[in-house]
Amino acid sequence: MDELQGKTATWRFDEEKVVIQYSSRWRNHALLKALARCEVPLPAIAAVEFNSVAKKGWQLQLRLRERTDPYAVVGPLLPEKGQPFLLAGGPDTELLAEYYADQLRIGADAARLGDGPRPPHEYALAIVPPVPLHIQTSEGRAMFDGQMFRLEWSDDASSRKSKKRRMDYALADIQRVEWFPQRSLDEGYLRVVTWQEDDDAKSAKPRKDFACLLTEDSAKQDAWTLVMAATVTAHLWAAEHSGSPQPANAAQLTADTRSVYDRIRELGRLHEEGLLTDEEFTSKKTELLNRL
Missing domain, CATH: 1.10.287 (Helix Hairpins)
Structure with a gap:
């Protein structure tokens, strides 16, 4: 496999996929450290963009096909340093990076043409972590096995939630999953939106909302709730194409x-x-x- 090393990750690729190994260094964005590794099938790539940054080096970014990148749709736009399909490097490797960008572009174009009618959601499932997936925050846990999503709160949650203890949601009942990172003094949270959500649920504060799992004072918790939101979203896309019953x-x-x-x-x-x-x-x- 060809290999290109950047500041945040190493990309290895062949005629089938790009394997991204993210660096674990402490300055790396929390999302990249949470993912650790990701595989992007070449047919999932809509475009390969290469930009030279004057006197600073280069940037190489993969733009994925519609309904293929769940990380891009579940919450606010990620900062540049946290985008999982962007790689940057210094001036000393610019010519090599530009060459590999051309090779990736050619490979992705050929892979899409030869891929036939395969639906994009299949690539989304390849990009997110495998299930079952479990995450932990200061308020409790979230678990997803591909069909059932569970929120479970600890004794540190609000009294309303700790008494309820847990909520289970079948995948068929979920319309979407939202992710909001921590901002200033506001808590971050992961939120499930069902097809039958009522007005009381819409007006509830996240700390008392049974559809929410809070994150507090931790970029790592924000990263893992984003990973969970993206994973459930990828499975929702897959369910839409599988003929699963819906309201x-x-x-x-x-x-x-x-x-x-x-x-x-x-x-x-x-x-x-x-x-x-x-x-x-x-x-x-x-x-x-x-x-x-």
Whole structure:
């Protein structure tokens, strides 16, 4: 396999996939350290972008096909240093990196053409960690086995949650999973949105919401809740294509969800081009998600 080493990871690739081994050094973003390793099938890649950064080196980024990258749709846009499919390096390896970018682009184009009608969600399942997946935060645990999602709270949770102890959600009952990282004094959380969510659930504060698992004072907890949200999302995409039973209004809701995600991706592009500030992007994205 060809190999390209950058500041945050090492990429190894052949005619089938890109294997990304993330560095465990302490300065690396918590998400990359949580993932440790990731495989991206070449047919999942929509584009390969290479940019030279004057006097600073280079950046190589994989843009994945629609409904293939669950990390990009479950919450706010990740900072550059936390994007799992972006690699940067110094000026001394720029020519090598540009050469490999061309090779990856050629390989990805050929793989897509030869892949036939395979649905993108299959690649999403390859990109996220295997199930069963268990994560721990200061408030409790989340567990997912591919069909059932469970939130379980510890004695450190609010009295409302600690008395309830746990909530189970069948995959067929989940519309989406949201992720919100910690911001300033606000707690971060993972949140399950069901097809039948009522107004009381929408108005509940995260600390008292039975659909939420909080994170507190820990980038590591934020990273693992993002990994969990992305993993459940990948399985939701797969369930849509498998013919799994859904509520009567699910077809329309799914169409609405896709429309929202398409608009969020467009906002992300405008944000990356500097046409939207961080605050404008977050505000507009939250507004779109609240319409679901």
